[in-house]
Amino acid sequence: GYAPDFVKALVPWLPEIKAKGIKVVANAGGVNPRGCRDALAKAAAEAGIDLSIGVVLGDDLSAQADAIRARGQSEMFSGAPFPDDIWSMNAYLGARPIAAALDGGADIVITGR
Structure with missing residues (x-):
């Protein structure tokens, strides 16, 4: 890791x-x-x-994935929906x-x- x-x-x-x-x-x-x-x-x-x-x-936001998904967050360039399965989720x-x-x-x- x-x-x-x-x-x-x-x-x-x-x-x-x-x-x-x-x-x-x-x-x-x-x-x-x-x-x-x-x-x-x-x-x-x-x-x-x-x-x-x-x-x-x-920086690890994995625990917040469900809440972020529920708010309707999408990929900023393509507009693709937030994935159901993530491996990691980090913020700078x-x-x-x-x-x-x-x-x-x-x-x-x-x-x-």
Whole structure:
């Protein structure tokens, strides 16, 4: 549900990220941002690097699908009706939650899609 290659690619850079105070923001969380955070936290702990990892949640709208469908929402370009069966439903939340995580001291912020 997340991008494991992001975690693998970032691990060699963790000492420099921490030492230089580099901030990293990535939408590598896919549909499981907590899982991405946990994998990265585990890799950082194994490397002996203490990082603060923020996660932006709230983009998963799957639980609201029935209510949105009931309001008659349709596809914005084709006008096709809202599908009966969806696999995922996500919204872009903008930069405010990312900025809040950084302001709160996060070294790395992981968002969903």
